[in-house]
Amino acid sequence: MNNFSATYTDQYQLAMAQVYFKKGQKDHSAIFDYYFRKLPFDGGYAVFAGLEDLLEVISNLRFDESDLEFLQSQGFEDEFLNYLKEFRFKGKIYSVAEGDIVFPTRPILQVEANIIEAQIIETILLNLLNFQTLVATKASRIRLVAGDATLLDFGLRRAQATGGYFATRAAIIGGFDATSNVIAAKNFNIPVSGTMAHSFVQSYDDELEAFRDFAQGRPEDCVLLVDTYNTLKSGVPNAITVAKELESRRQKLLAIRLDSGDLSYFAKESRKQLDAAGLDYVKIAASNQLDEYVIKSLLEQQAPIDIFGVGTNLVTGDPDGALDGVYKLACSNGKPRIKISESIFKVTLPHKKQVFRMKDESGKCIGADAIGLYHESTVEEMFHPFEPYKSMNLEKFNQEALLHKVMENGEILIDKRSLKEISDYSMTRLSELPIEYKRFNNPHIYKIGISETLRDEREKLIQASKQKLK
Amino acid sequence: MNNFSATYTDQYQLAMAQVYFKKGQKDHSAIFDYYFRKLPFDGGYAVFAGLEDLLEVISNLRFDESDLEFLQSQGFEDEFLNYLKEFRFKGKIYSVAEGDIVFPTRPILQVEANIIEAQIIETILLNLLNFQTLVATKASRIRLVAGDATLLDFGLRRAQATGGYFATRAAIIGGFDATSNVIAAKNFNIPVSGTMAHSFVQSYDDELEAFRDFAQGRPEDCVLLVDTYNTLKSGVPNAITVAKELESRRQKLLAIRLDSGDLSYFAKESRKQLDAAGLDYVKIAASNQLDEYVIKSLLEQQAPIDIFGVGTNLVTGDPDGALDGVYKLACSNGKPRIKISESIFKVTLPHKKQVFRMKDESGKCIGADAIGLYHESTVEEMFHPFEPYKSMNLEKFNQEALLHKVMENGEILIDKRSLKEISDYSMTRLSELPIEYKRFNNPHIYKIGISETLRDEREKLIQASKQKLK
Numbered sequence: 001m002n003n004f005s006a007t008y009t010d011q012y013q014l015a016m017a018q019v020y021f022k023k024g025q026k027d028h029s030a031i032f033d034y035y036f037r038k039l040p041f042d043g044g045y046a047v048f049a050g051l052e053d054l055l056e057v058i059s060n061l062r063f064d065e066s067d068l069e070f071l072q073s074q075g076f077e078d079e080f081l082n083y084l085k086e087f088r089f090k091g092k093i094y095s096v097a098e099g100d101i102v103f104p105t106r107p108i109l110q111v112e113a114n115i116i117e118a119q120i121i122e123t124i125l126l127n128l129l130n131f132q133t134l135v136a137t138k139a140s141r142i143r144l145v146a147g148d149a150t151l152l153d154f155g156l157r158r159a160q161a162t163g164g165y166f167a168t169r170a171a172i173i174g175g176f177d178a179t180s181n182v183i184a185a186k187n188f189n190i191p192v193s194g195t196m197a198h199s200f201v202q203s204y205d206d207e208l209e210a211f212r213d214f215a216q217g218r219p220e221d222c223v224l225l226v227d228t229y230n231t232l233k234s235g236v237p238n239a240i241t242v243a244k245e246l247e248s249r250r251q252k253l254l255a256i257r258l259d260s261g262d263l264s265y266f267a268k269e270s271r272k273q274l275d276a277a278g279l280d281y282v283k284i285a286a287s288n289q290l291d292e293y294v295i296k297s298l299l300e301q302q303a304p305i306d307i308f309g310v311g312t313n314l315v316t317g318d319p320d321g322a323l324d325g326v327y328k329l330a331c332s333n334g335k336p337r338i339k340i341s342e343s344i345f346k347v348t349l350p351h352k353k354q355v356f357r358m359k360d361e362s363g364k365c366i367g368a369d370a371i372g373l374y375h376e377s378t379v380e381e382m383f384h385p386f387e388p389y390k391s392m393n394l395e396k397f398n399q400e401a402l403l404h405k406v407m408e409n410g411e412i413l414i415d416k417r418s419l420k421e422i423s424d425y426s427m428t429r430l431s432e433l434p435i436e437y438k439r440f441n442n443p444h445i446y447k448i449g450i451s452e453t454l455r456d457e458r459e460k461l462i463q464a465s466k467q468k469l470k
Numbered sequence: 471m472n473n474f475s476a477t478y479t480d481q482y483q484l485a486m487a488q489v490y491f492k493k494g495q496k497d498h499s500a501i502f503d504y505y506f507r508k509l510p511f512d513g514g515y516a517v518f519a520g521l522e523d524l525l526e527v528i529s530n531l532r533f534d535e536s537d538l539e540f541l542q543s544q545g546f547e548d549e550f551l552n553y554l555k556e557f558r559f560k561g562k563i564y565s566v567a568e569g570d571i572v573f574p575t576r577p578i579l580q581v582e583a584n585i586i587e588a589q590i591i592e593t594i595l596l597n598l599l600n601f602q603t604l605v606a607t608k609a610s611r612i613r614l615v616a617g618d619a620t621l622l623d624f625g626l627r628r629a630q631a632t633g634g635y636f637a638t639r640a641a642i643i644g645g646f647d648a649t650s651n652v653i654a655a656k657n658f659n660i661p662v663s664g665t666m667a668h669s670f671v672q673s674y675d676d677e678l679e680a681f682r683d684f685a686q687g688r689p690e691d692c693v694l695l696v697d698t699y700n701t702l703k704s705g706v707p708n709a710i711t712v713a714k715e716l717e718s719r720r721q722k723l724l725a726i727r728l729d730s731g732d733l734s735y736f737a738k739e740s741r742k743q744l745d746a747a748g749l750d751y752v753k754i755a756a757s758n759q760l761d762e763y764v765i766k767s768l769l770e771q772q773a774p775i776d777i778f779g780v781g782t783n784l785v786t787g788d789p790d791g792a793l794d795g796v797y798k799l800a801c802s803n804g805k806p807r808i809k810i811s812e813s814i815f816k817v818t819l820p821h822k823k824q825v826f827r828m829k830d831e832s833g834k835c836i837g838a839d840a841i842g843l844y845h846e847s848t849v850e851e852m853f854h855p856f857e858p859y860k861s862m863n864l865e866k867f868n869q870e871a872l873l874h875k876v877m878e879n880g881e882i883l884i885d886k887r888s889l890k891e892i893s894d895y896s897m898t899r900l901s902e903l904p905i906e907y908k909r910f911n912n913p914h915i916y917k918i919g920i921s922e923t924l925r926d927e928r929e930k931l932i933q934a935s936k937q938k939l940k
Contacts, residue, residue: 010626010650011664019670019687030673070656075690115673122667126627127634156480157596158792163633164597180480186540194481197592198809200489203500203585203802217489220545229810233939260811312792321786322628332673339668340699341730469700 006061006087007070009123014071017116018080026083030118031331031352034109034129037345040137040320044443045433047140047426048108049170050132051098055412057128058089058121089117093407096355098417099173099426100402101433102133103446105385106355106371108325110403115332122327130325131163132170134317138292139174140430142310144438145296150307152193153179154287155315167315172419173426180309188419195223195257195285195309202228208238215242215253222246223255223285226270231261236270240277255283255307263288264303271304283307291318292440338461344386349454350461358397365432367444369402370394372451382449392449476531476557477540479593484541487586488550496553500588501801501822504579504599507815510607510790514913515903517610517896518578519640520602521568525882527598528559528591559587563877566825568887569643569896570872571903572603573916575855576825576841578795580873585802592797600795601633602640604787608762609644610900612780614908615766620777622663623649624757625785637785642889643896650779658889665693665727665755665779672698678708685712685723692716693725693755696740701731706740710747725753725777733758734773741774753777761788762910808931814856819924820931828867835902837914839872840864842921847871852919862919 020026039046063071063084072081091113102108109129111118142151153171156164168184178191185192196214204210207229215222224242226235236256243253256274258266263286274282286298287309295308312318328348329337336350352374358366370379378399384390406414417425436444450458490496509516533541533554542551561583572578579599581588612621623641626634638654648661655662666684674680677699685692694712696705706726713723726744728736733756744752756768757779765778782788798818799807806820822844828836840849848869854860876884887895906914920928 005653007652007656008626009652010624011652011655011662012650012666013664014652015664015688016666016670016684019684022687023683025673028673030669032669067656070652074662119667119669123627127629128631130628131631154480156478157593158600158794159597160630160633160786160791161598161601161636163630166631180482182477182479182481182484182540183475185481186477186537192481192544194483194485196482196486197589199500199502199589199797199799200486202799202807202809203495203498205805213493214486214489217492218485227811229935230939260813260816312794316630316786316791318791319789321788321791322630322782324628324782327669329669329672335675337672339672341697343730346730465699469703 004057004061004124005067006063006120007067009120013119013122014076017119018076020115021080021083026114026116028115028333029331030113030115030329032111032118032122032327033107033330033349033353034111034125034325034327035105035107036130036323036325037104038324039104040134040317040323041141043137043141044437044439044446045101045103045137045430046133046323047136047174048096048100048102048133049098049136049173050129050166051095051109051406052416053132053166053169054125054128055093055407057124058407059410059412061089061121063087087117087120088410089113089121090410091117091407092405094403095406096402097404097425099422099429101426101429103369103448106369106448107353107403110330110352112352126325126327128166130323131317132166132173133325134320134323135167135170135315136174136426138314138317139171139176140426141292141440142295142314143175145292145299146308147299149305150178151176152307152309153181153314154309155311156181158312159315164315169419171314173422175423175427190419196225198225198228201225207234208241211238211242212245215246219246219249219251221254223257224253225257225259227258227260231258231266232269232273236273240273240279243279243282244277253279253282255285257285257287257309259288263305264298264301267303267305285309287311289313336457336461338458338465340462340465347458347462349450350457351454353454355402356399357402358394359400359432360397363432364434366397367434367437368392368394368447368449370399370449370451371454373453373457376451376453379451381452383452383455385448385450392447474527474531474594475537476533476590477537479590483589483592484546487589488546490585491550491553496584496586498585498803499801500583500585500799502581502588502592502797503577503800503819503823504581504595504795504797505575505577506600506793506795507574508794509574510604510787510793511611513607513611514907514909514916515571515573515607515900516603516793517606517644518566518570518572518603519568519606519643520599520636521565521579521876522886523602523636523639524595524598525563525877527594528877529880529882531559531591533557557587557590559583559591559880561587561877561880562875564873565876566872567874567895569892569899571896571899573839573918576839576918577823577873580800580822582822596795596797598636600793601787602636602643603795604790604793605637605640605785606644606896608784608787609641609646610896611762611910612765612784613645615762615769616778617769619775620648621646622777622779623651623784624779625781626651628782629785634785639889641784643892645893645897660889666695668695668698671695677704678711681708681712682715685716689716689719689721691724693727694723695727695729697728697730701728701736702739702743706743710743710749713749713752714747723749723752725755727755727757727779729758733775734768734771737773737775755779757781759783806927806931808928808935810932810935817928817932819920820927821924823924825872826869827872828864829870829902830867833902834904836867837904837907838862838864838917838919840869840919840921841924843923843927846921846923849921851922853922853925855918855920862917
């Protein structure tokens, strides 16, 4: 699932590349910024994910024989195809650390490469980063409300085809504990978890018999699904019988699972029945169309649920479905570039840049990132990107530079971390963010500003462009 | 991208399989129904897609050495792993033809296999069919409003990671003409299409120079993106200059593309400028957050747009993100099975079944599918699945059986069709559906009923289950 051809791209990248090639511009340098414009889920932050996958994919990106044959059949020219035969990405990438919290309109990642290489990787870069960042952010929001509960990814069956594979990875970065997805568990070294399906219970004439067989077959991590016929009259009583039988063999039922009906009510009634039978150690797992809002509500109602299985809404990043990340040219052949747009909010930022996070003495974020030129070591005063009279003095803050070189000459420079390490890092970073940015309704808006030099550079380019249109 | 391990499944499938194996039930037969409960996009129909991919994947599904090692590390037992080493799907599959229009709560596909094989393929079956059906339906809705306009899939960058690959396939089935996605175009034999990016224009000092180079590089299918600086003052005039230069070399500019601002206004103004310059053959392409509603509105405003590039909303199936398809046990070891639920609407249908589409003498759908037992050759009277007093006499209609055997002993029985053929078939089937089912607002509800025998069989099982709970 991690094997990508360089044809995993949009056709226009190759069309443009051929023109650059023919026009003698193949060695022109380019700098592109990756950023998004709008936070997903109307939230106050996003969790950046997908970087390690992307770097691995990029470092291995090649056109094979069949790719070149296909491109030839599409009218691409031999000389250009010979160039593609030798294609590999030899550029540099600067990036925020995977798992860090990120905000709109400021560079999360910068690509510095020749223009052809930089274009060819655009599509896969957007494809992998947009989606994993979306799902990691969703997972993080669910983790925020779920406290210490165990969170399981159950989404593969409703995922957008093989996108589910990457969704699982991102879910772990955002704070999930385990997944039902076997291939993702295997390849990404994620704890795997599962219970039983209704079909198992149905395949027996008798629920109790089904539970007994399942418990015998998997005594070490047995979770019984109790809602196939009638949760409180049949499922839970039968689970209690089996739990007692396990006790007589010095084994323990791990949990029961509720998958329908009013989860708060059924969890409370099931808990009562279990406790009355002396089974206070048996946990309650719940699933069925969960998301951060349902889980928050269940816990506010003090539903005694220990384990949440989350599927569709997690792995599809519902209700957003996509992060609007873009990849914009900031420099070409050494010259700073902007795109003027009908909307001022879409005007891009020229030049190679650095992003600084403002922190107070205790290490807490004060709620501002400043964008400067790459050679600036700090930003003394930051300006609102679109409202010229708004500015903020930053001299009293500690400034953390966020973009680090992660790839050079196409080689990965950073050590591989486990998903648990990335997830722990993400939690730490999130803990530095004040709670006002984490609430679901109207979260406080994190400030993004630009340095005076960057502002002036952009202004010069805007004026030059206006001049031309006269 | 078409290579799947049998570990592309949920862990509980293997957990249950091991229990079946240990309990001597590995050769027990099972029949599962695939269906969904709710139409996507609040629409009146769905387009079934993903079948050929699924059959190919299933016929090749195996556990390799590394899979078995991983499962061993997860505590699966040696005897069972030996069984998995020889695993291949040897069952039968009955299905509606790919591209047909389908409706909620009735079987679209039935799997008949031993219980272990039937469980192991569940996850990938749901994963591939749910998503492709979602996107093919979205594409079909867009095609319905777009008339003869050219429809291009531009979605890969915002797709849910590699899900975008399958989204492209489904988009073509639903009625799209071409894609920007090179690898999908190559592997699925889809026309590939692309234009140019803003970065290309920005990388030049001068827009006109950029247009000239691009047109020289790709004279045969040149589309110029005109909104980088100023659409009407700069982009379109420069495109006109280049079109005239192409004419002097007996070449033709194919189109201009608009990607921002008010598309209706800019299309009309651009058309005027192009026509005034004698370039009435130059087409206008538009992109930027399009979906069926935006395209419908643009065409109602008579925006002269010939080509629509649709991205995010198509490939993520926005706003739904997932089809709620399920896989439910209908027979186990020869015995009919149901799942009783807290909600009557979720009670499943027992037995191996057939689905009949009712048609009038002209071949038009009358808006009803009836579900009978598999051996019933027609359904004389169909009953509402949940409201016992509602029924409908079907004797006067032509009845078309929809489920056909497409796999036997794990071998594919149907001939591979091109996506164009599947798409044409889909269009034909859709043309048999009256317009009331196709409108976007409150579409007419297609009737689904069950035969008297099926109703009685289900009732017997419900009563037996109730009896047990007493």
